[in-house]
Every structure is written in structure tokens, then in C-alpha cells.
Amino acid sequence: MKQIRLVIAEDMEIVRKGLKALITSNPGFEVVGEAVDGHAAVRQAQTANPDVVIMDLSLPRMDGVEAITEIKRRFPRMRILALTGHGKESYLTTAVQAGVDGYMFKHSPSEELFAAIKAVAQGQTYFSREVSSMLAQVCRMGNKNNAPLERLSKRERQVLKLAAKGMTNKDVADAIFVSVKTVEKHKTNLKKKLGLRSSLELAAFCVENGLTDDE
Structure with a gap:
């Protein structure tokens, strides 16, 4: 089975490395790039050509929403999953407007993360139950x-x-x-x-x- 190729955009090293270790423990996934800010995320999207970019929204230099917008402008078919600790509706709505393909929180269980990555990679949209409630509230x-x-x-x-x-x-x-x-x-x-x-x-x-x- 073909592995799903991923770029992780996360500025906190301990979170990024932990996420990479978790993802690579699953043989169905391969991490092909890492980014510590929004500019690097856009560069990695271009050079690594991943199936999915896992995007934190609070990135330095260029924030996650700006990076999503730029990646979608350059590579409309590239899939992006927002993985964030922010629970504010404003973050969600701006990410949706930027063209994000999925949205979930960092406190979600690992099994849900794997499911979300697979869904987004297959061309589906994915948002957790919490996010669904937020969208409905909006x-x-x-x-x-x-x-x-x-x-x-x-x-x-x-x-x-x-x-x-x-x-x-x-x-x-x-x-x-x-x-x-x-x-x-x-x-x-x-x-x-x-x-x-x-x-x-x-x-x-x-x-x-x-x-x-x-x-």
C-alpha cells in the first residue's frame, strides 16, 4: 500500500518531534518535510510535494492561515489538515475561508488524527465532532x-x-x-x-x- 506523504508545520520543536514520532509509528505514513514557520511550510509544500500538510495555525513570520492561503493559491490540489490548540470560532472560520481541507484539535486522540489524515488524503473533508458543533453554532x-x-x-x-x-x-x-x-x-x-x-x-x-x- 502506498504511504501517505506528509509535511508537518509546527513551530514548537517538542510538539513537532512528538507528532513526527507518532505519525511514523504508523507504517501507512511518511513524514517528508518539517517546517517551523509559515514561509517554510510553503517552501516544503513546493519542494517535498506531500499528499497532506499538517498545519498549526499559530506560526511565526507567516501564520498558518496565511500559509494555507498561499499553498492553496500555488497548489490548489494539495490537501491541508489544520491541527491546532485554538478553540476560537474566529480561527476556524478564517481557516475554512482560506481553503483548509480538515480541522481538528491537538488534544484529539491519535486514532482520530490517523483517520483525519487518511480522509483528507483521499479527497474528503474532515472535522472533528467538536469542530462540527462550532461550525453549526456559526x-x-x-x-x-x-x-x-x-x-x-x-x-x-x-x-x-x-x-x-x-x-x-x-x-x-x-x-x-x-x-x-x-x-x-x-x-x-x-x-x-x-x-x-x-x-x-x-x-x-x-x-x-x-x-x-x-x-
């Missing part, structure tokens, strides 16, 4: 992105609900018997209709509207 407080489901066509609702369950574009395409390109087009239309800018914001909308609940 929506309840009047986030203008929370548009009504009535705007969507029957097919768009179907795609949205399947995507909310964590299914990849290919999984959704197979489930409703269409091409992956068609699913991507539906998702683009969904974002436009709902006023959303990223897949993570789309996932937040699903949480707020109960689309992730089991049938």
Missing part, C-alpha cells in the same frame, strides 16, 4: 452562507446528502449512476446556490441542516 448565529435547501434541485439535494456522509466524488457518482465530472459540476452549482466557498463550508451547511444524521 451558522445558527446568522452566517449568511446558510441558504435554504429549497433552492436546490432534487439531484443537487441527493448529491449534497451523499457528500455529507463523507463519500468521495467517485462514490457519489457510482451511487447515483453518473460520471465524476457530473458530480463535480453539481457540487460547483451547490456552492454557488448556497453562497459557499469551499468543501468544508459545504460540510458545515450539511451539519447545520442535519444532513449528516443517520436515516
Whole structure:
């Protein structure tokens, strides 16, 4: 099985080294670069070409959100997982706006970190249960992105609900018997209709509207 290649962007050495030791203890992962500030994170993203960048948000010189924005500008397909100790909604919303693909806290169990890395590497978005609650709270407080489901066509609702369950574009395409390109087009239309800018914001909308609940 191909290893998932990672860059760790974390300025605190003891945390960075501990995270590296934890990750490399799993044979499915390989750490191919480390960064101690935002500028270094962008450089490592370019030179190491990882599958996933694990990004702390409180980095010197260039903070994590700025680094996420720059990496996404240069390498739109590169996947980024925010791993932070900050619980403020402002950090979450700015990271989402920057284009982060996943968000979780440093106090999360190691098993969840591994699951998050795998999900993000496979093209899915990932946020912990705590983050889901925070995103839902943002929506309840009047986030203008929370548009009504009535705007969507029957097919768009179907795609949205399947995507909310964590299914990849290919999984959704197979489930409703269409091409992956068609699913991507539906998702683009969904974002436009709902006023959303990223897949993570789309996932937040699903949480707020109960689309992730089991049938």
C-alpha cells in the first residue's frame, strides 16, 4: 500500500518531534518535510510535494492561515489538515475561508488524527465532532452562507446528502449512476446556490441542516 506523504508545520520543536514520532509509528505514513514557520511550510509544500500538510495555525513570520492561503493559491490540489490548540470560532472560520481541507484539535486522540489524515488524503473533508458543533453554532448565529435547501434541485439535494456522509466524488457518482465530472459540476452549482466557498463550508451547511444524521 502506498504511504501517505506528509509535511508537518509546527513551530514548537517538542510538539513537532512528538507528532513526527507518532505519525511514523504508523507504517501507512511518511513524514517528508518539517517546517517551523509559515514561509517554510510553503517552501516544503513546493519542494517535498506531500499528499497532506499538517498545519498549526499559530506560526511565526507567516501564520498558518496565511500559509494555507498561499499553498492553496500555488497548489490548489494539495490537501491541508489544520491541527491546532485554538478553540476560537474566529480561527476556524478564517481557516475554512482560506481553503483548509480538515480541522481538528491537538488534544484529539491519535486514532482520530490517523483517520483525519487518511480522509483528507483521499479527497474528503474532515472535522472533528467538536469542530462540527462550532461550525453549526456559526451558522445558527446568522452566517449568511446558510441558504435554504429549497433552492436546490432534487439531484443537487441527493448529491449534497451523499457528500455529507463523507463519500468521495467517485462514490457519489457510482451511487447515483453518473460520471465524476457530473458530480463535480453539481457540487460547483451547490456552492454557488448556497453562497459557499469551499468543501468544508459545504460540510458545515450539511451539519447545520442535519444532513449528516443517520436515516
